[in-house]
Amino acid sequence: VAEDFKIHDMFVLDLSWKERKLTILKDYDHLLRRFGQVDMLRISSGRHVEVSRRKADELWTVISGTASIQLEDQRIDSPSFGELVILELAQESPQAVLVPFGVKCIVSCKGKADLIRISTHADDPQSGDIIRFL
Amino acid sequence: MATNLDQLLNKLTTDYEISIAFFNSLPESIWEEQLYSDGAEWTVHEVLAHIVEVEGSLFHLFSNIAAGGKGVGPDFDVDRYNQTEVKKISSKTRQELLSLFSQRRTKMFELLQGFTPEILAKSGNHPYLGESKLEEMLRVYLLHVNLHIRDIRRHFGERLKSG
Numbered sequence: 001v002a003e004d005f006k007i008h009d010m011f012v013l014d015l016s017w018k019e020r021k022l023t024i025l026k027d028y029d030h031l032l033r034r035f036g037q038v039d040m041l042r043i044s045s046g047r048h049v050e051v052s053r054r055k056a057d058e059l060w061t062v063i064s065g066t067a068s069i070q071l072e073d074q075r076i077d078s079p080s081f082g083e084l085v086i087l088e089l090a091q092e093s094p095q096a097v098l099v100p101f102g103v104k105c106i107v108s109c110k111g112k113a114d115l116i117r118i119s120t121h122a123d124d125p126q127s128g129d130i131i132r133f134l
Numbered sequence: 135m136a137t138n139l140d141q142l143l144n145k146l147t148t149d150y151e152i153s154i155a156f157f158n159s160l161p162e163s164i165w166e167e168q169l170y171s172d173g174a175e176w177t178v179h180e181v182l183a184h185i186v187e188v189e190g191s192l193f194h195l196f197s198n199i200a201a202g203g204k205g206v207g208p209d210f211d212v213d214r215y216n217q218t219e220v221k222k223i224s225s226k227t228r229q230e231l232l233s234l235f236s237q238r239r240t241k242m243f244e245l246l247q248g249f250t251p252e253i254l255a256k257s258g259n260h261p262y263l264g265e266s267k268l269e270e271m272l273r274v275y276l277l278h279v280n281l282h283i284r285d286i287r288r289h290f291g292e293r294l295k296s297g
Contacts, residue, residue, distance in 0.1 A: 005145055008152065009280045013273075028262045030277040033285060055288050077295070079152055100284060 007073045007103060008080040012087065015061065015094040024061050024096055024116055031098050032057055036121035040114060041107075043067060048108035052130040053101045056121035060105070061096040062089040065113030075102035089115075104130075139254070142272060143246060150239045153279050156286075157182060157232060164290050165228065174217055179231075181282050183224040184216065186231050189238040191219070192275055197245060198258065199268055205258030212261040246272070 011031065015022060025031060036056060040063075041049060051058065052074065060069060071085045089095055099105045107115065123131055165179050176184060199205050226234070254269040263271060287294060 005141060008149075009284065011277060028274070030274045030281050033281055055291070057284060079148075100280075101288060 006080060006085045007071055007083050008078050009098075009100045010071060010085070010103060011098040013096040013098070015096055017094065022061075022063060022094055025059060025118060031059055031096070032118060032120050034120045036119045037123060038119075039117045041117060042112070042114050043107060043109050044112045045110055048106055048134055050104070050106050050130060050132040050134065051099075051117075052104040053099075053119070053121070054128050055101050056119045056129070057101055058099045058105070058120075059096050059118045060089070060099060060107065061094060061116050062091055063094070063114050063116055064091050065109060065111055066090040067107055067109040067113040067115060069097060070106040070108075071097075071099060072104045072106075073102070074104050078102070139246070139249060142276065143243065145276060146239070146243055146246070149276070149279065150235075153185075153283060154232060154235070156283055157228075159294070160286070161293065164286075164293060167290075169285060169289055173213070174220065176220065178286060179228065180220055180224050181286065182228065182231050182235075183226070184220045185279050185282060186235045186238065187216075187219045187223045188278060189235060189242060191215075192271075193238060193242050193245060195258070195260065196242075196268060196271065199256055199271075200245075200249065200253045202256075203258060205265075206261050208259065210259070210261050215261065 013029070013031065015024060043049060067089050069087045069089055071087070073080045073083045075081060087095075087097060089097065121127075123129070160178065166177050168175055168177050169181055170176050174180070174184075195205060223231070249268070254272070255267055257265060257267050260266050260271050260274075263274060
């Protein structure tokens with residue numbers, strides 16, 4: 001089974017740089033059904049980001065450097081509950097990863113990486129979501 | 135697409151089984167409740183009707199392009215089509231829709247089994263994507279049902295667990 005199919009409902013979309021432009025998401029991609037928030041994150045060695053959303057789907061991509069994204073299915077009623085997937089995302093071979101709500105995501109890197117994170121819902125401290133920059 | 139046709143066919147089968155189990159598990163109370171407040175304002179029943187309708191219409195689209203056709207016409211209005219066709223097929227009962235979904239997914243599976251890399255590279259006009267390759271259309275097709283199921287899960291949350 002391909003890594004991108006191990007967790008039910010996650011998806012890895014191949015992207016490509018055209019000249020100096022990287023298109024990450026189009027409205028007809030059927031990945032995110034609404035818009036909530038977009039962030040650019042800069043992660044350096046030894047630091048990581050941990051995200052677990054209760055209602056928001058997210059799309060992650062690396063635009064500079066290389067990052068590791070670890071996904072864990074925490075949805076009790078999911079057929080892939082408990083499944084763990086680790087993906088390496090790199091600027092040279094860009095991909096966007098759909099992280100459905102209920103799937104925990106930890107992003108880290110060995111050197112330095114810039115990432116784009118697009119969510120269906122804005123971050124909300126009252127939501128019970130876990131969003132930690134460590 | 136980060137996969138090959140065999141993997142896609144496997145995913146079509148497993149996703150179908152998961153979808154059917156999901157719809158069968160939904161509590162009676164939510165079926166006539168409105169899911170979307172934008173656009174078509176569909177209820178859960180109408181979302182299932184939409185999924186079943188798309189399964190049939192995409193079968194015809196993929197068959198057409200695989201056989202050398204051009205896909206949908208340039209004036210095709212996907213929103214109007216969705217409104218009209220979902221209204222028609224929504225008159226079917228839930229069980230009729232689930233049965234039709236099964237028949238249509240089987241037909242789709244049989245069609246895609248015959249697709250070669252040459253066929254996947256063919257292009258045509260898709261109602262949503264515009265001019266695009268069959269391979270790209272299959273990727274979006276694969277995501278479509280799960281997108282709506284996530285919306286149902288998100289909207290009704292705890293009510294789905296309580297049954």
